[in-house]
Every structure is written in C-alpha cells, then in structure tokens.
Amino acid sequence: xxxxxxxxxxxxxxxxxxxxxxxxxxxxxxxxxxxxxxxxxxxxxxxxxxxxxxxxxxxxxxxxxxxxxxxxxxxxxxxxxxxxxxxxxxxxxxxxxxxxxxxxxxxxxxxxxxxxxxxxxxxxxxxxxxxxxxxxxxxxxxxxxxxxxxxxxxxxxxxxxxxxxxxxxxxxxxxxxxxxxxxxxxxxxxxxxxxxxxxxxxxxxxxxxxxxxxxxxxxxxxxxxxxx
Numbered sequence: 001x002x003x004x005x006x007x008x009x010x011x012x013x014x015x016x017x018x019x020x021x022x023x024x025x026x027x028x029x030x031x032x033x034x035x036x037x038x039x040x041x042x043x044x045x046x047x048x049x050x051x052x053x054x055x056x057x058x059x060x061x062x063x064x065x066x067x068x069x070x071x072x073x074x075x076x077x078x079x080x081x082x083x084x085x086x087x088x089x090x091x092x093x094x095x096x097x098x099x100x101x102x103x104x105x106x107x108x109x110x111x112x113x114x115x116x117x118x119x120x121x122x123x124x125x126x127x128x129x130x131x132x133x134x135x136x137x138x139x140x141x142x143x144x145x146x147x148x149x150x151x152x153x154x155x156x157x158x159x160x161x162x163x164x165x166x167x168x169x170x171x172x173x174x175x176x177x178x179x180x181x182x183x184x185x186x187x188x189x190x191x192x193x194x195x196x197x198x199x200x201x202x203x204x205x206x207x208x209x210x211x212x213x214x215x216x217x218x219x220x221x222x223x224x225x226x227x228x
Contacts (some may be wrong), residue, residue, distance in 0.1 A: 003078075015041050015182075016063035018081070019050045022186050029190045031109035032058070038087040040095055041182035042104045047071045049097055053084040071098045073150075088147055095153025096178060100161070103113050105182030107189040110174045113182055113196035117141075118169040124195055126216060127208035131199075132189045134163025137216050144171040152176075167192045 022039045026032045035058070040051035050066045067086040068076045073094035079101050087093075093106045117139075119126055124139040126132050131139070138228065142159040144149035156176050159168045167177045168187045175192045179185035202208040 004046075006057070009043055011046075012041045012048070012050070012068060012079075013063070015043055015050045016066040016068075019052070019066050019182055020061050022182055023052060023058055025060050026107075026109055026185050026189070029111075029193065031062070031111040031189060031193055033110065037052045037109040038089055038093075038107070039182055039186060040087075040090075043068075044062070044104075048076065049093065051090055051093055052087050053081060054087050056084070059125045069094065089152065090146065091150040092153035092156065092176070095150040096156055099153075099157045100178065103178045105179045105185035106187040107177045107179075108174065109189050109193070111189070111193035111196070113200055114169060114175040114192050115173075116200070117196050118174050119172055121171045124169070124192075124199055125208065126211050127199055127202065130191070130196070131195045132211055132216055132219055133169060134188065135195070137213075139165055139167050139169060139192060139195060142168045142170045142176075144173070147173075175223065 012101060019039050019041045026037050035055055038052040039051050042049045047175045048068060048070055050068055053065050053067050056065060064080045065084060067084060067088060068078060069090060071094055073090045089108050096103055096106050121141050123141050126137045134136045140159050140163060142155040152170060155170055156168055166179055167175055169175050177185045177188035177190055177192060199208060214220045
C-alpha cells in the first residue's frame, strides 16, 4: 500500500490517466517513433511525479503502468507500475521538478525537424509571429549531455531559467519542453516541431527575416499585462 491519503490518491490516479493519454498526442503529431519520447506530470500538493515506463510500446501505455517517482527520480514502491523501470530520462525530469517549482509538466520527443536543428547546435530563430507568441523569441540550444543521469536536467534548467521559451533543443539529442502542467508541455512540444519545420522550409527559399527584439519585448510586455 502507498500510504497516501484519499485525496492524494485521487489526484495521482487522475494524473496517471492524463499522462498516459497525452502520449497518444505525441504519436498523433508524429513526434515519436517506437518507444522513444516521454511525458511526465507533477502531482499537485506532493513531491511526486508520474512518468512513462521504459521500453513499453505506445499501444500498451495505460494509467496502471505509469510510474510514480519522488523528486529524486526514485520509484515509489507499493504503487501501480512500480515493478517496471521508469523512462531513461527520469533523472532529467526529476532535476527539472526539483529546481523549477513552477513546472508541472515535462516532455521529451525525437521529432525530426527539431532534432535536425539540435544536431546543428543552432537555435531556431524567431521569424514568425507564432514562434514569438509561444516561445517569446528564439528557441534556445542546451549543452550536449549523456543520457541516464541528471546532466540533461541540469542543461535544461541552466538554459531555460530566466528564459521566455518553454522549450530547449538539447544539442545532438532533441527537444525538451516544460509547462505549468503536462498538457501545456505537450502543446509546446507540438509547436516546437511546427516551428522547426516552418523555418527549415523558409531557409530553402532564402534567409528568413527575424522579428525585431523591441517588437518581441513589447508583445511579451502586453501579454504579461493581460495575464490574470
């Protein structure tokens, strides 16, 4: 038994279902292949998060095989799915949650256009109003880091702390996105790939025209004023 109170148990169960269902969005938008990619969500009111298991096909993902971890990335024993290994990116997700308390969801994909930009170690420039609206400027590049420990998480936090973008292209790896909840992070993952594709296509025609920094700053200022 987990020993959680009934209210927390209900919250965890709802998050398990949401995180399991959100993985279908990654497939729907062509952001993942085979078993790659992952979505996680922070449990409200607890130092816990739910993440996809490692090596399980998307067709087999279900609420009961989502993995519950503490903020050190340790699997919580006595809970559904605890017999499986969590995603290989679990340490990175855990590091983000420990160091960015405002983050409620983290997503990683291997979407092809965004990965192509990551292999070049090149930020995606802000050349469309859609990029400006979602990312507040260019989509930055984070450092190369090996998979398996929290090095990727450190790169995400170092790159995105104080940055307007909810997305980072980890060099030679691919995009990670964050958000106030898991669904918001998935939305940003979809829009990263859309931005990467659009700017790639624009470059086939010539050099895209960047949006001026003062226009970005003004748009961000106005958006902040309109926020509740």
